[in-house]
Structure formats: structure tokens, C-alpha cells
Amino acid sequence: YNLALPLIREVKDRQGESGVLNGLGTTYSQLARPDEALRSFQSALPLAHDVQDRESEAMTLCNLMSTCAKAKQFTLATAYGKQAINVFQTVRGHNQNLDTELQRSLLAKNRIIYERVASLMIKQNQLEEAEQVLRFLRQEDVVAFAKRDAQFVKELTSLSQPLLFTSAEKAQLPPAIAESATIGQGVQESRLWQQALQEREKAGDGRVALISTFNMEDGVHVILTTSKGRRAFSSSIKSADFDVLSQRLQDSLSQPDKDPRPDALKMYQVVFCDGQLEQALQQEGITTALWFSSGSLRYIPIDALYDGTHYLVQKPRANVYVTLASRRFFEAQSHGAALVAGVSKAHEMAGHFKGDAPLQFGALSNVPQELRSIVRDEAEGGTGPLAGRILLDHQFTAANLEKSLSQGASVVHIATHFALSRTEGSDSFLLLGDGSALPLTKWKEALKLKGVGLLTLSACETGIGQSDASGGEVSSIGEVSQYLGAQSAIVSLWPVADSSTADLMSDFYKRWHGAPERGKAWALREAQRALLGTNTAMPADLMLRGKPQQQDGNGGITFIKDLKHPYAHPFYWAPFSLIGNWK
Template identity: 30%
Template sequence: MQNNLQKDRAAELLRSGRFDEARAAADALLAAGQASPAAARSIVSSRLALAGACLNLARFEDARHYAQGAFVLTDTHFADTDATKFAALEILQDACIAMGRLTEAHDAGERALAIAIAAHGQDSVAAARATQRLGAVLARVGDVSAARVAFIRAKDALMRATTADRADVDDTLATTLANLASTYQRPDEIELAQAIHDQALRLRRRLSGDEHVEIAQLHSNLGLLLSEAGQDDAALRSCERSLALRRRLLPQGHPDVARSLMEVGWMRTRLGNTDGATDALLEALLLLSALDMPTVEARAHFLLGSLLAESNAPAAAILFEKLCVNGLQRLRHASASHEHAFLGARQDIYRHLAESLIRSGRLPEALQVISMLKEFELDDVTNGVLRPVTLVRLTPFEQAQADMEAAVRREMRDTLKHTTHLTPAESEGVTAGGAAVLKSWFARLRADFAETDSATAAATTQVTSRRASVPQDDLAAGSIQLQYLLAQDGVEIIVSTAGGQRHYHNAFVPGEVHRLVLALRASIAQRSASWRGHAVALHELLIGPIEAELDDNKTDRLTISLDGVLRYLPLGVLHDGRRHLLERFALTVSAGGHGPGRITEPAPIRRAAGFGVTRALANHRALRGVRDELFAIVGTADNAHGVVDGGIFLDTAFTADALRSALKRRDGIVHIASHFVFRPARENESYLLLGDGTKLTLAQLAELRFDGVDLLTLSACETAVGGGHRQSGSEFEGLGALALNRGAAHVIATLWPIRDFTSAALMREFYRLRFREDFAVADALRQAQLQLLTGRSARGAAGAPRGLLDPDDDDASTNRPAREAHPYYWAPYVLMR
């Protein structure tokens, strides 16, 4: 009896908008259920009813809270086949999706699917329903291919269903078809997507009529499809129909209304309706003030920035793009795997902001954003092993405007929280008043920024100069820093010297650099002579625009930050028609992602720890040349030929503990010759193979500190893969950047599988120059490479190629020094810093 009274009281408090009191009453019910298993089913039913009511009121945190409590009771007292447990997981999943807690939504979906299969079988309607809901989470995090597979599986099961409850089957089928249509996004898939969408719309109308929230979602989906097909007018009409339906059917302040407003605002922006777009986007931002939905809020800021950019207000646009990026950075710091995957698809926003800053001549700010993009990419390929916390710096003027926006929205949030007791008309009046305040602020902001835009437009030229904001130690050493950013229509180059920074833009046909880089790599891999034409063309695109400045500065060192497919490029191979870039400069790649954890160390101990795998392990082939390579580098009591004294750990001696001990001793040189497997964004499937057969994953590597390491050499056959059209090169920089982030001063990695006999010779000479002749790291590597290029390298013991069969290995008639002058042999080594 007492439980029934508490249940009724919780429901009454919820209906009257007294949410905190309702939660307390419901929690008392949960405690009673835990103490009295006999009351559990009744209490679960009550909490699920409360969770459903909160979903309808867009109180997603409360819905999640009630659903979690219900699930705790079902998990304790009910069998896994119990339908109530399935229902609790579905509501929990809906609440988590709405809040952007995608990891929890995915986990709830997987558990629900397991329960459905256990209770009803793999091909049941319940399993199909759980599968399509799991597909919706996968689509939200950006794994469109996996989502499509899930939707097709669910559709096929539903089409085969013979259950008497056909309405329930068709309801799930309509949702599944709508979701499936949204996964076909390429231009050549639009026709198929529209056909599936039309099928879903007919089915939904037959089931529910035109006044249904699912119809609104279908109009929204259709609008996005039409937009992809370039039919912007029709797309806008469809999005406006969705917005009108959602306004009628959903409670005031529901996030789906905000999403519709954002879609309408974006379509109006594309069609040049600035005032209409402004109204829609500001109303969306207003509604989001009362909701904890940072991903949607970041999107709203980005769309407002796009609107301002289209309206020729670049300075104001940059503020909103910065607010968007900072919102994403905060999310990345707090997110877990599936939220992380969702955010990983947002890298273009960082790139867009960097390009906007470059176009405005704000080069130091652009460099900071590019550095954050590197940080973002490192976090992405390691699946959040490292949590970036850097925020884009706002200028004082931008900060003042951001503070004003925050104050307006904070006031509106407090007001909107108390609209539950108002009539719909009164609530709409409050929202309209808030929208007017926000619109007034936005108009003042545009006016305040107009003067900044005018000054920028007057000052901007094709080549701009600004004071340098780069590490002085690098500049003092005579190094020029080059920052490359691939844009849609060309490449942006920022040159930083002790005298300042200059920006260059070199336009080219989209995809040209990608094609040339892959063609160069292919020709080098085939040991053909056709590499030279590609190397000359790439030199013209990437070095040609800054040739005069390089000559004027009379430096022989370049520190280069690369972007996208350029990270697969062997920079030293670039050729001006007379000589390679390596013949002019010592080259260092700035891998970025150093992060706040990196600290400056005193001079390291000049001791080497050499680790290697020679035998076949875990489906990896034997590396027969590793022994010779390590013995050429590391001197021991039994090996007088090594360049640097230390210890060698081969095969079973190469363990995780041995590696940790070397790092703990602060050995200044760590050389690892083994297999490394990289699976971007799948840190548990990316690993370094140890000599005892175990695998050190990225997550485990991220726990190590390399603070005492002056030089980490990754002589591993799979340090880099890549070159595919969908790869960005971030996975190549990933391992090196991870070690730099954890304290290493320099990292050497390889762009492709290397030949054992040339590796041993090159590495012996490199270590001799670095640690006996006291060359700088970049200079030592350059000289060792030049010796191969010119045929002056000392010969090491011949061995099998590491990771790649070389057809020349058994050709005794071939002139080996002449062969080694080919870039295949000397060009793959990359120094990262």
C-alpha cells in the first residue's frame, strides 16, 4: 500500500513539473524494490512509466535516471528473457541517444539484442527491432556501413515475419526503411535512397496518418537527401514541413524542434535567405539553452558561423567556429569510445576554422588550430587513449562577445526551466521574447565585428606577413618551419622564420596532390625510374611557391608539418630537376600532438637499448636481418662492433618488462625492430609485437613514459600502412606522435617496409654520426641517407627484406650501390619531432 502511495505521488509530482521532488519519490521506490523483491515488478512498471513521460517532455536526464533504476531491478530480480528488462533497455537507449551518450546507448542496444535473441531467436521480430535500434546508434556515431548492414538485416527479418501482430511489424519496418534510406548518401545512391524513403513514407502514412512524429522525421530525411542531390528548394520545403509537424506534435523546447530549425536555417543559408536563416538558427540556439546537448549546440554554432561567412562577415564567423571547436574539444576530453567515433567525423570543422583564419591573415591563430587538428587526429587514431584539453584562444573582443552570448542564454535557460506550468500560448510568448533578445544581441554582434572585417579586407593580400609565433629554439637553430594544410582548391603554406610568418596559397585541381603522392609511392615501390616525373611535379606544387623565400633565408634545415595524404610523401625525394630536397635540407616532420604531458628533460644517458624480433610469431614472418641491425648499432660485452654501448634484447628477452626497465633507466636511445600493426581508432587491435609473442597495445603504450629518451627508432615493418583514398596519413604519424606526446625528444619511423641489409648499413652510419661525431639528429639522418643515395655507404650483411619481398635480392649481377641510389632504399626514413 505504501509503495502504491509513493508511486502515485511520484507520478503526480512529475505531472505538476516538480521534477526534483518526483525524482526523490521515485528513488525511494527504487530503494524499496531493492529491499523487497516482491515489490520489484510494480516499482519497475512505475519507473518505466515515469521514464517514458520524461522522454515525451524532453527531460532526457530524468528519463535516463528512471530507466537505469528500473533496469537495475530487472537485472537483479528478472530473467534475461523478461520483456520488462527489454523495455527498460529500450527507454534507456532512447534517452542516451537524445543526450548524445552514445557509448551507453550502444551498450544498452547490444544488451537488448542479446535478450531478444535469447527470448525469441535470431530471426524474431524482437531481434529485428533491437538490431535496427542498434543500427540507429551506429549511424549516429558515423559508422554508416555497419549501420546499413544492421538495417538490412532487420528489414529482411521483418519482411519474413508471419506474426499475427502485423501492425507492430510494419511500425518497426517503416522506421527501419527510413533509417536505411539515410545511409545511402553518395550522389550515385540518391535514387535508391529516395525509392526506399518513399516506401517508408507510404507505410508510415498507412499506419499513422500524416500527423505523426515519424512523418516529421521522414520529411527531415527527405530534405537532407534532396539537398545532397542539389535540389535545395525542394529540400527546404521538406524540412519546413518537418519543422511545422514537430512544432504541433512535440512539447515546447523539444530538441527535435531545435534540430529541424537548424536544418531549415542551413537550407535557407544555401538559398541566400539570410534573415530567415538567422531567425531559425537563433531560435534553435535558444531552445538548446535549456538542454544539455553539447553536440547539437556545437553544430548550431558552426551553422551560425557558416551563415556569417556566407554573409561576408568573416570575423564574426570565426568567433562562432571557435565556439564550435571548443565545444567539440570539451566533448573529446570527456567522451568514450562511441562518442569519440561520432566526434572523429568532425575533423573538417577544425580544418574549416584554420582555413578561415589563414584567409583573414591571422596566422598565429591558424597555427594553433592546425596544432589542435593534429591533436584531434592523434586522439582519433588512438580512440581516445589521450584526452586533448586544448581550447582555441579567443581574442579579448571575441571573449567579450562570447560572454554576452552565454549571459543571454543563461538567462533564457533559467526562464525556460519554469515554463512547465504555463499554457502553450504563454510558453510560446516566453520563447518569442527570448528569441527577440537573442536576435538583438546577434545584430549588435554583427555590427561590432563589421569594423574588424573592413580592416581585414583592406589588409589582406595573397601573401601576408605576421610576426612569428613559433618555438624560438627551432628558429635559433636556423630552421625554417613549413606548415601545409590541404584545402579543397589547393594547398595553404605558412612559412615561419625568425623574421615573421608568411602565407602562400597554391591552387591546383582537386585530387591532384593525392594522385601524385600515390603515383610516386607506387613507382618507388616498383623500383622504376618513373618516380622522377612525379617528384618534380610535387616539388613544383609544394616547394615552388616558397622557393625564393627558402633561398633568401640561406638555411639547410626545414621543420615541416604535413596534412592529409602528404604524410605518405617521402619529402626528401622531391626534385627540382637538378637535385633532391634532401640534398638541400635536413628534414624534420613536426608530428604534433605533444600535449601538456610532455616535459623537457636534461641531457639523457648515452646508452642504447636495442629490442628486436627475429623469429616468426603470431602469423608474422621472421625478420632475419634484425640481429645484424641491432649488432651494428648497440655495443655489448660480446659485441665490439656496435656504435653505442648498451643492451640487446632479442626474441624472448624482448618483453614488456624489459622495455619498461629501459625507459625507467632513462636510456637515451631506444631502438625497436619488430612488427607493428596499426588499426586506426581501434587501439586494442593496434599493437607492437614483442619477442616473447605478446602484443603491446596502443592503450598500453600510452601508459609508458619516454621522458628520458632522446631518440626512439621504430624500425618496424608495419609502422606505416596507408595510401588508400580514405586514409589521411594520421595513422602513420600516430605511433610517433604518441611517443612524442609521452616525452620522447625524437622519433624515427619508416614510410614503407625497409630492406634489412641497407637498414643495418644506414643505421650504423646514422648512430655513428649522431653519437660519436655529435651531429644533430636531422643532420645525421640526412648524411646517412645521402651516403646511400651517392653510393658511399658501408656495406652491411645482406638479409631478407623486412615485410616486402625484393626481386633483386638474389641478383648477384646487379650493382648494389647503384640500386641503393634509388629512393626505395634511402627515402622511407622519417624523423619526427
């Protein structure tokens, strides 16, 4: 590198000179020569900035951040990290017209940098800024679904405000870089969330908290936001170990012959930071916890975590998931008819590729009673608590569903099979009553859910996102539905059993209709607790709603069934989670 520098300077290749200096700085870092590394990176930075090579500028800023952090110069490291994020956000804004897969690849490559900056911010007690970095990551999870919705893209962009700097941070940046650094305190979106919590408490909704979680290289970080302020907690667990634990727990939760409690206890200890978070929630008197997470924790129902004595669903606190869009729906109220639709008959569908075996979808014999227990529809024999309309089997077509939605509905409930493709979002679909598929792209692009207070997808794995080739995650059908206008959604996290799902949903709607002032989260939790403790006999056959899944059946601790409580395993009562407005 030292031999190359005079040569590249001689030909006045400033962009190339910046690259050589970055390589030289990286080499000095590897040789444990931090002062020389720092000087190399500092020399590279203005060159990349002057030639407007934004990606190289951002990476140089990241190198400076890492070098300063190793030297325990945390204020300067945070300043470089903030500016790196701001430059990356500018680059991402310019890349909106790129191929979606290329965008995801770029995000996956830079995700670790975002996480490192957030970790630095947490250590510097800049908690609002750390929350904003998490929002940046979540924005890219959903942007691909929103490209045809100009209004949503505009709203999404409004959340991407540049990170602000303290005067001390800006003073330490090189002059050319400091010009674009704005001095200020806090993050508007974080303050709006805190204001929303204050307003809900004034409205009599109890004590509400926002819990933001980060799974990073150095551990799991948790930020607790209440109406009064913010606090941070952490657990020391490597990111790879956390992902292994998460996957193991997902497997045991979704297989009723495995005991999830050992791993559910370990996950509880990690997420609740060895009891510190639980103690804080109790001290604050929190009655509703809103979880804003990224990564694999999104696919673990918080209520299925185990504290060593009880599942969290057996505690009085409600746990709800929230999205970037949730805040705007906290005060929304919808009143009107319900639309319920479902499939009860067996169907066969051709495989996706030539030569693939056809997909076999078994009959869901409990769906007709499930729908009738929700809605009063004399023509279809409905005797449920909600006024509305039933679309069953041949009536449940894409055209009828779209037409009914256009006429307005405050509650939409769909009970059918959901076929999840874990590699291509466009291959995932809901099965319609005529045997055709309603692909995920149809939900994203055609069906309008504005004015819908609750969308319930009583199907298989509707809350699971898709994993792309770079390892990043994009949003699921349940979360996307909220972006399309639904104030809240109930979605499933693994293949659900037909019989227990019908019982759970019937009980949920009866409780919610009977005490609407207590809210959806309360009604769902009470219905889950009732199913957990029920002594109703289990059907001999276990029909799952969704594309047939193959389980390896290996490993794990065998779950000892309680004949007095046949649905005690979380597989039956815990698959559904509420997203958004909990009231």
C-alpha cells in the first residue's frame, strides 16, 4: 500500500487514493498499530467525500468508528458512526429504483454496521437515536411491499430523518464532514412514540410501555420506553448463540411432542435480561407491553416464554407486537359490520414447478362452525356476536372478497390454509374457496384494508416473514396488512391445528364483544389462558391449516401430555399474536 500511494497520487486518482488509504488503515489495524490506522482513515475520508463516492465515504466513517471505539474514544466513535448511518441512508434513498434483491443484498451487507452504531449509542445512553437505527432496519424489511403505494413510501421516508449530533460530537468531525452534521437532541419519531404512550395512559388504557429489542454481536440490548422516560438493559449472548436458541425454541413450540419450557426459560432470561426488565416493568406498573423487535425474536410469541413457574400468558400483563405504522392507529376506532371467510373442503393444487407433486390441502371441518360462531348471518346459520356476512367455500373467491371489502368492514376474519414459501414471497398464498390461490402480491397490491379495525388470519404461519438470500428478513402478510390500512392484525407463527384454532377464535370474539372496553389484547390473552387450561377432549386427527410441513422429529425433550389439559402445549394456544392497536 505504501508503494502504491505515490503512484496513484501521481496520476491524480483521488478515488483510488482513498481506497488505498483505507486498505492501508485496515492493515495497520490488523497489525495493532491504531495511531497509523487512524491517520490513514482520516486521510482517506476527505478524498471519498470530495469525489462524492458515498459508499466509500460511509465505509471509511465505519472504519474510523471502529478504530476510535477500540481506543475507547466513544464520543468520537459515535460521531463517526452517526455520520456513516446518515450517508448510508442517503445512498439507500438513491437506490430505491434498484432491483429489490440488490437492495436487500446491500442492506444485508451493511446491517452489521447499523447494529454496531446502535450498540455504541446505547452505551452512550443515546437511546432515542438507537431506536431510530432499529427503525431504519425495519423500514427496509417492508419497502419492497410498498413500492406501488406512493403514500406509504412517503410516510416511510418521513421516518428517515438524519441522526442529530451533540456539539461535542460535531466539533470532533473533520470540517468538510461536519458541514452536513446537524446539531440537535433526540429523534422526533421517538418522541412521538413517547407522546402516544402518554396519551393512551390519559385515555385510561393503563400503563403502556414500548420495548425495543436488538440482537447484536455483543449481546441482546433492550430499550424500555415509558411515558416517563427510557432505560436500557442488556444480556451477554453472542448473536449466533441467540439465533440457535431462537431456532430451537421455534422448533419446540411448533411441535406438540417437544417440551418448549427449557428453552422458553432460557429465552426469558435473555430477553428479560436476567430479571432486570421484569423488575422494571413491575416497578412502573406496566399493564401493556408493546414489542418492537428485529430478527428472529419476532417469531417467538412473548406470551410463550416461561419464567420457571408460569408461561407469561398466565401473568396479567398484555404483550402486543407493533410495527413502524402502529403509532398512527393507537387512537383509531372502527365500528361496523364483520366479514368472515373460509375454506372447509379439501383441495388439490398443481405444484409450482413442472414435475412437482401436487399440493394437497385437507378438509378443515371446524371452519364452518368457527365462522358461524363469530358472525350473525341468518342465510349461513351464523349465530355469533358480530353482525356481518359469511363467505364460505365457493362464495369465498378473490372477486367476492375484494367486493365485500370495498363495501366496508370493521372486522375481517379469514380461516383457510396458508402456503408459506420461505424463499420467494410471491409464492406464498392463501387458499380460496374455489381452490385457487390468493397470492401475497394480491394482498400487497390490490386489496384495500383502510378502515378495517381488525384483520384476523386464522391460518398457518401468516406472521412469518420471508428470508432472502442475504439472510435479511422482509415483512409478513400480517404486518403488511397493517401498512395497507388495517389498524391491527392477528397472525399465526406456525402451522395451527384446525380444532383448537376454531375454539380459540370463537372464545376470543365472544370475550371481545362482551367487554370491548378491555380491548383485543385482553380478549386474546383470556382466550389463550382458557384453552391452555381446558379439559375438552382433543380430536383423534390433527389437521393443520397450511401447506404440509415436514418435521424432522429429532432432538429436544419430549413433552409429557396432561390428559386433564390436552391443549396445555403452546403449540395449541400460543401461535397467534396481535399486531398493532391492542384496544
